Amino acid sequence: xxxxxxxxxxxxxxxxxxxxxxxxxxxxxxxxxxxxxxxxxxxxxxxxxxxxxxxxxxxxxxxxxxxxxxxxxxxxxxxxxxxxxxxxxxxxxxxxxxxxxxxxxxxxxxxxxxxxxxxxxxxxxxxxxxxxxxxxxxxxxxxxxxxxxxxxxxxxxxxxxxxxxxxxxxxxxxxxxxxxxxxxxxxxxxxxxxxxxxxxxxxxxxxxxxxxxxxxxx
Amino acid sequence: xxxxxxxxxxxxxxxxxxxxxxxxxxxxxxxxxxxxxxxxxxxxxxxxxxxxxxxxxxxxxxxxxxxxxxxxxxxxxxxxxxxxxxxxxxxxxxxxxxxxxxx
Numbered sequence: 446x447x448x449x450x451x452x453x454x455x456x457x458x459x460x461x462x463x464x465x466x467x468x469x470x471x472x473x474x475x476x477x478x479x480x481x482x483x484x485x486x487x488x489x490x491x492x493x494x495x496x497x498x499x500x501x502x503x504x505x506x507x508x509x510x511x512x513x514x515x516x517x518x519x520x521x522x523x524x525x526x527x528x529x530x531x532x533x534x535x536x537x538x539x540x541x542x543x544x545x546x547x548x549x550x551x552x553x554x555x556x557x558x559x560x561x562x563x564x565x566x567x568x569x570x571x572x573x574x575x576x577x578x579x580x581x582x583x584x585x586x587x588x589x590x591x592x593x594x595x596x597x598x599x600x601x602x603x604x605x606x607x608x609x610x611x612x613x614x615x616x617x618x619x620x621x622x623x624x625x626x627x628x629x630x631x632x633x634x635x636x637x638x639x640x641x642x643x644x645x646x647x648x649x650x651x652x653x654x655x656x657x658x659x660x661x662x663x
Numbered sequence: 664x665x666x667x668x669x670x671x672x673x674x675x676x677x678x679x680x681x682x683x684x685x686x687x688x689x690x691x692x693x694x695x696x697x698x699x700x701x702x703x704x705x706x707x708x709x710x711x712x713x714x715x716x717x718x719x720x721x722x723x724x725x726x727x728x729x730x731x732x733x734x735x736x737x738x739x740x741x742x743x744x745x746x747x748x749x750x751x752x753x754x755x756x757x758x759x760x761x762x763x764x765x766x
Binding site for chain 1: 708
């Protein structure tokens with residue numbers, strides 16, 4: 446049972462491989478939701494992620510990978526809160542009157558990662574489908590839809606106790622999101638403001654000041 | 664050493680701020696790069712996106728050096744991306760150290 450009253454999740458770096466894979470998909474989802482006029486807050490994003498992961502899993506796709514539990518306002522994953530917090534703190538997403546949207550840096554990141562998104566077309570196609578089907582729906586609609594339509598065994602999610610883990614269906618994995626190591630390392634830099642700014646400063650320094658000879662230690 | 668090693672001001676500043684033991688570890692890796700910048704068993708990778716043309720090498724488990732190989736940069740056209748101010752004055756057989764950080 447989880448403590449659903451206090452949802453304090455400290456941001457955590459460095460990100461693991463799975464976090465980076467989740468982050469790229471999450472950014473893609475947020476970007477796709479921007480075409481709708483309504484407010485996209487964290488609870489709506491949580492439910493859409495649940496629907497995406499469920500759909501991926503039943504199709505044998507290893508894409509999103511979060512731990513879920515039943516919460517009053519819909520399926521909940523602390524990892525998504527954590528990830529969004531990191532993305533906000535590193536200026537990849539921002540929260541305003543329209544909810545969570547990508548910053549210019551976030552948009553640039555997605556553009557730069559287009560080859561990876563295209564190579565993982567089967568994974569990202571599910572996000573497109575969920576956005577098309579559910580992107581306009583309110584968070585409340587999504588909560589009711591998920592709690593009345595989804596079950597664990599014979600029990601509808603609406604009848605499951607608060608805080609109980611929601612286990613995703615297990616199908617044989619046919620496809621998994623693949624981000625080569627070089628891209629993962631680059632993604633890590635994009636997502637860490639300190640690293641990103643440090644490297645940008647170094648590049649700028651090379652453009653404006655002659656470099657210095659390195660003398661090896663004796 | 665087969666390649667000459669250059670460093671950005673940023674790199675120099677950061678290196679100077681590190682403990683001696685870490686500096687020695689990094690220096691050892693730089694000597695390795697000076698003889699074998701393309702890698703071998705050195706865990707060298709390429710950065711992508713806006714950092715295309717830069718490579719990274721691991722130093723132990725937690726440190727990373729970001730560098731470029733001048734001949735590669737010129738051959739693959741990354742020169743226009745990086746736009747180093749002293750490009751004309753540095754030989755092909757050079758390695759430029761850009762940044763260093765702890766993972």
